Amino acid sequence: MAQTTEASEETPEQQAFRLETRAWLSANLNKRAVADSQGSLLSSPSAEDLPEARRVQRLLSEGGLAGIAWPGEFGGRGATIVEEMIFAQEAEPYDLPTEIFVIGLHLVGPTLVVHGTAEQQARWLPPILDGTDVWCQLFSEPEAGSDLAALRMTARQDGSDWIVNGQKVWTSGAQTSNWGIMPARTDPSVPKHRGITYFAVEMDSPGVSIRPLRQMSGHSHFCEVFFDDVRIPGENLIGELNGGWDVTRTTLQSERHLTGASHGAVDFESLLALARSSTADGELTDQVMRQKLAQIYTEGELLRYLSLRTTTALRQGRPPGPESSVAKLAVASLLRSAGDVALELLGPQGLVEPASSEIAGWVDFFLMAPALRIAGGTDEIQRNIIGERVLGLPRTEDPTRSAAFAS
Ligand SMILES: Cc1cc2nc3c(=O)[nH]c(=O)nc-3n(C[C@H](O)[C@H](O)[C@H](O)COP(=O)(O)OP(=O)(O)OC[C@H]3O[C@@H](n4cnc5c(N)ncnc54)[C@H](O)[C@@H]3O)c2cc1C
Numbered sequence: 001m002a003q004t005t006e007a008s009e010e011t012p013e014q015q016a017f018r019l020e021t022r023a024w025l026s027a028n029l030n031k032r033a034v035a036d037s038q039g040s041l042l043s044s045p046s047a048e049d050l051p052e053a054r055r056v057q058r059l060l061s062e063g064g065l066a067g068i069a070w071p072g073e074f075g076g077r078g079a080t081i082v083e084e085m086i087f088a089q090e091a092e093p094y095d096l097p098t099e100i101f102v103i104g105l106h107l108v109g110p111t112l113v114v115h116g117t118a119e120q121q122a123r124w125l126p127p128i129l130d131g132t133d134v135w136c137q138l139f140s141e142p143e144a145g146s147d148l149a150a151l152r153m154t155a156r157q158d159g160s161d162w163i164v165n166g167q168k169v170w171t172s173g174a175q176t177s178n179w180g181i182m183p184a185r186t187d188p189s190v191p192k193h194r195g196i197t198y199f200a201v202e203m204d205s206p207g208v209s210i211r212p213l214r215q216m217s218g219h220s221h222f223c224e225v226f227f228d229d230v231r232i233p234g235e236n237l238i239g240e241l242n243g244g245w246d247v248t249r250t251t252l253q254s255e256r257h258l259t260g261a262s263h264g265a266v267d268f269e270s271l272l273a274l275a276r277s278s279t280a281d282g283e284l285t286d287q288v289m290r291q292k293l294a295q296i297y298t299e300g301e302l303l304r305y306l307s308l309r310t311t312t313a314l315r316q317g318r319p320p321g322p323e324s325s326v327a328k329l330a331v332a333s334l335l336r337s338a339g340d341v342a343l344e345l346l347g348p349q350g351l352v353e354p355a356s357s358e359i360a361g362w363v364d365f366f367l368m369a370p371a372l373r374i375a376g377g378t379d380e381i382q383r384n385i386i387g388e389r390v391l392g393l394p395r396t397e398d399p400t401r402s403a404a405f406a407s
Helices: 012-028 047-062 081-091 098-115 116-128 246-260 268-277 287-315 323-350 357-373 377-388
Strands: 135-137 155-160 159-172 177-185 195-200 208-212 220-232
Touching: 012 081, 081 287, 098 116, 098 135, 098 177, 098 246, 116 246, 135 159, 155 177, 159 177, 159 195, 177 246, 177 268, 195 220, 195 268, 195 287, 246 323, 287 323, 323 357, 323 377
Parallel strands: 135 177
Antiparallel strands: 155 159, 159 220, 177 195, 208 220
């Protein structure tokens, strides 16, 4: 959606940052072809994309535009999430390797800043910023998704090392990552949240098998990852032994900000152009289609205001509240509606081998849009959060919460 969330109440420093970013991007990077703009949703980068992605990330890092909200002492810009959002708005038309580095920059970095030792920060943060290292998030398991604390991956101490066994699933970008963050169970005799420890694991360690999962779009955005007696050195333990749930929560908090803030994923102008091109004279006279487009536009605008609300909270030093969950729900629903409308406009062209990259982009968009209702916390979980934290409804009882995990 052609969304400028540029707020009139930006401080002079934020406005200066916006102008600096705009100038830097236009001088250093290429804009994406319009036809590519829809295909970038949950894209599936491959190993061949890595050299160029690393080049661009290094450029951003040298330009002071990587790790914008990271503290200066760790090589970041020391700005706030507001500047991160300004950067995301300005960068939207450009060809950036966002998908490849998103976990490292937005989940791993902030987690290490809070929970990493000085050695871990010095070892892992700089290669995230300059694109040397690509990280993935090895959290979900076949029996632990919404209830992540139920994870079954085990880590057993062996001298100063840890031996890890089990399976992760839905791991976005595992096939292009060289590092992963991974909570594993180190003490099954205590309640589930208390027996977890958080590790960093090298993806090429002996015993790690990565199996990409093919989706209905034909892409393999995520993978199954199997761990068979994988040895992790003790220095890769992040936070406290059996205190991994705290570390995990820090990562999940960063993820919630990220998904709640991703509001601009539908390019409304392109959708409108597609609608116009589907008529003989470019005039949109079909009342039902006009209504659908108006609905999508309106929902996009509402999301824009929601996003400004989050920005305002951040600007005033307040953490964003459950509006992140509302935004996540609304984004997922909007993407789904936009994908449906695009396919309706394409008609039979959407069913056969796409005749152009633009059509392929919209077909991809349609096929990937439902994923957003699951990724980063399902619609139902967002509704639970809204029910409990906004509407004040009683919390859902979890009978397994206080029992020993292995009881
Ligand atoms: C595109 C994509 C990318 C992803 N990338 C990653 C990644 O990089 N790393 C990673 O670790 N994970 C990743 N995930 C996994 C994602 O976090 C999980 O799929 C999600 O948390 C849901 O877990 P689940 O699939 O196990 O479903 P389950 O938790 O088994 O849920 C099944 C169904 O039950 C519902 N449900 C569950 N609990 C409740 C409840 N308490 N109240 C009401 N309804 C409930 C859910 O809403 C859902 O409809 C990704 C997922 C997708 C789709």
